[in-house]
Amino acid sequence: QKEVEQNSGPLSVPEGAIASLNCTYSDRGSQSFFWYRQYSGKSPELIMSIYSNGDKEDGRFTAQLNKASQYVSLLIRDSQPSDSATYLCAVIPGFQKLVFGTGTRLLVSP
Amino acid sequence: GAGVSQSPRYKVAKRGQDVALRCDPISGHVSLFWYQQALGQGPEFLTYFQNEAQLDKSGLPSDRFFAERPEGSVSTLKIQRTQQEDSAVYLCASSLRDANTEAFFGQGTRLTVV
Numbered sequence: 001q002k003e004v005e006q007n008s009g010p011l012s013v014p015e016g017a018i019a020s021l022n023c024t025y026s027d028r029g030s031q032s033f034f035w036y037r038q039y040s041g042k043s044p045e046l047i048m049s050i051y052s053n054g055d056k057e058d059g060r061f062t063a064q065l066n067k068a069s070q071y072v073s074l075l076i077r078d079s080q081p082s083d084s085a086t087y088l089c090a091v092i093p094g095f096q097k098l099v100f101g102t103g104t105r106l107l108v109s110p
Numbered sequence: 111g112a113g114v115s116q117s118p119r120y121k122v123a124k125r126g127q128d129v130a131l132r133c134d135p136i137s138g139h140v141s142l143f144w145y146q147q148a149l150g151q152g153p154e155f156l157t158y159f160q161n162e163a164q165l166d167k168s169g170l171p172s173d174r175f176f177a178e179r180p181e182g183s184v185s186t187l188k189i190q191r192t193q194q195e196d197s198a199v200y201l202c203a204s205s206l207r208d209a210n211t212e213a214f215f216g217q218g219t220r221l222t223v224v
Contacts, residue, residue, distance in 0.1 A: 032210045043201055043215040088152055096209035097166055098143065100152035
């Protein structure tokens with residue numbers, strides 16, 4: 001079992017819709033969770049961090065964490081074509097290193 | 111500088127050549143990470159420094175890979191006797207405090223071994 005799992009996609013949504021990206025992790029001791037956005041040919045860009053159960057909102061982005069289910073999600077409201085990118089879920093398990101999933105490719109069509 | 115700076119941006123090496131990749135973290139950032147990213151994959155952890163101390167090097171794929179951060183600021187990732195499977199993007203990230211805080215990435219170095 002991989003430490004961080006994501007569906008590779010692509011996830012296709014129309015402009016203006018809500019995009020829902022999901023991630024599961026294996027280490028129950030994980031305390032820190034991050035979402036990064038990566039455009040093709042570019043480096044990962046941090047868009048959200050979440051550390052406690054529940055929702056955290058920042059503009060059009062909402063991160064959701066459920067430690068009991070070992071599940072993290074990212075919702076993007078009013079999706080725009082410029083949101084088309086690969087979204088990487090990253091987790092810091094009990095030991096101190098940031099572990100990434102393989103990423104979910106999001107395509108927002110005009 | 112304002113962000114993490116990596117150099118060179120691109121490097122072509124002949125198989126068997128040694129290469130050195132440089133990372134200049136955000137000023138004042140304590141933690142520094144190196145990752146390797148193959149096409150279509152997420153970044154894979156290589157090694158982690160807190161100041162000048164290398165706390166974790168479990169991700170280095172072989173003894174041909176070596177990293178250092180002698181003064182707790184700039185770091186160098188060295189790959190000896192490069193092989194074709196070393197071709198990837200090498201990403202450096204830094205964070206303000208320990209590894210549990212937000213990490214910010216540089217633009218990466220794309221290494222191609224021919």
